[in-house]
Amino acid sequence: MSKVRIRSKKSNSFTAVIGGVEVEIFRMRVRTSVPRNQIRQAVARVFAEKEKAIKA
Amino acid sequence: VPSKSPTRYDKQVFINCPFDDDYWPLLKALLFTIRACGFDPRCARERDDGGEVRMEKIITLISECRLGVHDLSRKGADPAHGLARFNMPFELGIFLGAARFGKRAKRLLILATERFDYQKFISDIAGQDIRSHGDEESRLISQVRDWLNTQRGADRLLPGGRMIRRLYEEFQNDAPKLLSIALIAEDEATYSDWISLIQDWVEQKTTVSKKP
Numbered sequence: 001m002s003k004v005r006i007r008s009k010k011s012n013s014f015t016a017v018i019g020g021v022e023v024e025i026f027r028m029r030v031r032t033s034v035p036r037n038q039i040r041q042a043v044a045r046v047f048a049e050k051e052k053a054i055k056a
Numbered sequence: 057v058p059s060k061s062p063t064r065y066d067k068q069v070f071i072n073c074p075f076d077d078d079y080w081p082l083l084k085a086l087l088f089t090i091r092a093c094g095f096d097p098r099c100a101r102e103r104d105d106g107g108e109v110r111m112e113k114i115i116t117l118i119s120e121c122r123l124g125v126h127d128l129s130r131k132g133a134d135p136a137h138g139l140a141r142f143n144m145p146f147e148l149g150i151f152l153g154a155a156r157f158g159k160r161a162k163r164l165l166i167l168a169t170e171r172f173d174y175q176k177f178i179s180d181i182a183g184q185d186i187r188s189h190g191d192e193e194s195r196l197i198s199q200v201r202d203w204l205n206t207q208r209g210a211d212r213l214l215p216g217g218r219m220i221r222r223l224y225e226e227f228q229n230d231a232p233k234l235l236s237i238a239l240i241a242e243d244e245a246t247y248s249d250w251i252s253l254i255q256d257w258v259e260q261k262t263t264v265s266k267k268p
Binding site: 033034036038039040041042043044045046047050051 | 230233234235237238239240246248249252253256257260261264
């Protein structure tokens with residue numbers, strides 16, 4: 001099994017030696033989606049507010 | 057057009073378009089229209105698995121979709137590199153190949169900025185269903201709705217283009233509040249967030265409209 005050794009670290013990439021081969025690895029900014037339930041509740045609330053405004 | 061009740065495959069729409077910020081308003085309108093017409097938009101952005109080979113991802117998506125919308129409006133050179141991007145014509149070619157040699161029926165719509173633009177850069181697609189949107193969301197909505205209406209099979213008639221445009225305007229007005237309540241900053245909303253917002257909003261609107 002190859003060992004991974006991190007040689008240097010910069011702000012958004014670092015170099016690693018994997019099985020004797022030097023590899024530059026870039027960090028990626030991963031944006032995760034919000035939980036589905038959170039969106040469902042937001043939609044329900046906006047519609048409830050609109051309905052309330054129509055009735056008022 | 058399927059004559060029996062549509063299956064999941066019949067309702068899936070593969071989207072082949074640019075994913076840059078300039079195109080985002082058109083993509084958002086396209087996603088909304090497909091959803092409002094009762095179809096399922098599918099595109100490579102839905103699967104952000106960095107470990108998956110992009111080509112495999114695209115082939116899998118195409119195999120799962122009967123329909124395809126291919127937007128070739130961004131045919132010019134990329135200002136950053138001065139080179140044209142070939143991904144869209146390439147994916148259109150895969151879809152046409154799947155339609156021609158695959159076992160399952162496929163139908164496609166090709167969008168361009170102006171209707172006869174394609175003759176200057178990809179004349180081999182002459183004879184396909186090519187429509188223009190002039191880079192306007194309202195025209196794109198009508199064109200995609202009209203085409204989907206020919207693909208609905210035994211389903212009910214789709215809402216008209218004007219109705220979908222009005223719904224889209226309402227959704228756009230609601231969007232800032234929806235994002236705020238869901239605690240999502242607009243510049244951080246992911247493709248999946250937008251798909252969920254559109255899907256839930258359309259469902260809720262349909263429910264409200266059916267209320268006596």
